[in-house]
Amino acid sequence: MANTPKKIKVTLVKSTIGTIRSHRECVRGLGLRRLNQTVELEDTPAVRGMINKVSYLVKCEG
Template identity: 40%
Template sequence: MAKLKITLVRSTSKLKKPQLATLEALGLKKKIGSSVEQNDNPQIRGMIKKVEHVIAVEEI
């Protein structure tokens, strides 16, 4: 199964509560530059779509 590297690249200070919850569910902390590896599946892709303006995604 393919993996995705998700990195937080923008501040989370102006995000709404559901968006913050999505970032937490992805495993990202509130620090810019923090990254996490997740399996590539439809659920993760849906969460990425909700917060794509504050993260960067790479396929591994």
């Protein structure tokens, strides 16, 4: 039985228009392109840091 990594669902709930460039890049790095799009990502410290940086733009569920 392999150890499957935990997943996090991240949804873009607020537009990136008018935000800081590095925040827009974080949203793109998470794989989010359009509003209300949801992606499922591995639960890693890097992903957590990106979510934390743009927490005002995204909704996250474990």
